[in-house]
Amino acid sequence: MGRSPCCCHDAGVKKGPWTEEEDRALVEHIQKRGGHVGSWRGLPKASGLNRCGKSCRLRWTNYLRPDIKRGNFSDDEERLIISLHAALGNKWSTIATQLEGRTDNEIKNYWNTHIRKKLLRMGVDPVTHQQLPPDHIIDGASPSGTLLPESLLWAAAAAALGGGLDTAAIMQAQLLQQLLHAIGSNNNTTNLIANLTASNAMLNSGGGIVPNLVLQDQMNMLSTGANYLQPGYLCNFSSLAGQDMVQQQQQQQLISSPAPGTSSSAGVEPADQHRDTAAGFASHDVSPAADRAPMEEFAGLLEPMMDMPGLCSLESDSFWNDILKDSYRF
DNA sequence: AAATGTTTCAACCGCGTTTCC
DNA sequence: AGGAAACGCGGTTGAAACATT
The missing domain is CATH 1.10.10.60 (Homeodomain-like)
Known part of the structure; x- marks a missing residue:
């Protein structure tokens, strides 16, 4: 015995914009239950609303929920x-x-x-x-403006976000992506090496745990051969956010000068560490590496990534082994 | 002031996944 | 175990608000 059909297909169920009375009825009903909805399907009948349960859920989650930020x-x-x-x-x-x-x-x-x-x-x-x-x-x-290596831009972006995002994780994912691009195109080696150097600096500065969510998703895309993303434009915050001079200055400050009193990463908050690291990248920590023999640099720079938490091992994963073997040809 | 074009966003629709019987 | 309902998500729509002519 299955379930009964969804009320959405009932002819008499109201659709379209919600009235204040309907909103009030829905909020009161959910509040009476201590914020727990239970079954959305049963909610309309229980609350006296002539609406589909699906419509109620949408109205609540997108509009009426008390924790929704407006503006x-x-x-x-x-x-x-x-x-x-x-x-x-x-x-x-x-x-x-x-x-x-x-x-x-x-x-x-x-x-x-x-x-x-x-x-x-x-x-x-x-x-x-x-x-x-x-x-x-x-x-x-x-x-x-000058386009910086993508991972630096990501680091700067994430640092600007104030620590809500794992900068190192994003950089790792971006580097993996660039690895594939470099292997495929033969012309991104210099950038890739520069970015790996930057990534190492980031990791050494105390990069956190890789969110499985992001990495898993990226790994899925990589393994399926999907064309991946390179948001290098993120350096151009000011034009994105509205040509604001103050923002331009803030952005310049972000990538060109360390915050006062943060010359050492010891004892600073993660967000500050990211900010420092991003600033460090922008002060051209990366350039010496780019001048060295590409293959030598490449092998050395990959090493620290093998120990990253949540990242598949480049040594043990045959997929990555094959790719690395192929990469030695460029 | 009216007509027309553009933008915004709440709400709907359909589909894939999860849960239930 | 398998089928069906419920859920959740992303894409799309359309009415209202706003801007332009």
Whole structure:
């Protein structure tokens, strides 16, 4: 014996915008139960609402929930969304878990109506996070300034987010991606080595545990051969967030000068460590490595990554072994 | 001031996954 | 174990608000 059909298909069930009375009835019903809904399907009948349970759930989770944050997205939130989208794609619910008080629907809408357009104006493909060909750039607004290695930009972005995100994890994932790109294209070796050097510096500075969520997702994509993301435009925060001079100065400060009193990583908060590391990268810790013999550097720089928590072992995983073997040809 | 175009976002739809019988 | 319902997610729609002509 199965379950009874969903009420969504009942002809008499109301659809469309919710009235204040309906909102009140739904909130009161859920509050009476101490915030526990139980079965959404049974909720409309229990609360006296002529709505589908699915509609009630949507209304509650996207609008009526007391912990929902209202108002405009901050610049930090915007950057976080972009970073997460670059890593996860359109996994709105997963992205929403990293933004307190924001719903997946709200983030999705914000992406489609604001961020997506900004990226296009900057000449960045919002799907791949790679630069569009010049003839695809909208309004002739191309990214300005020097493009730094992607991992540095990610580090700077994550540091700017204030520690809510694991900078080292993002860098690791990006490096894995670049590894594949370098292997495939033969022309990214220098950047890859520079970034591996930067990653080592990050890890040595106390990078945290890799979130399985992000890495697993990335590994899945890598192993299936999916074209992965390179959000190098993240250096261009100011043009993304609205050409604000103050922001430009803050950004410049972020990547060019260490915060006062943080010359040593000992005793500082993780977010500060990330910020310091990002600043260190920008002060060209990476450049000497790029001048050395590529293969020698490459082998040495990969070593520390093998011990990363949550990251598959480059020694034991045959997939990565094969890739590394192939890579020695470039 | 009216018409038209554009943007925004709440809500719906359909599909894949999970849970239940 | 297998089928069906419920759930949750991402894509899409459409009405309202806002901007432009």
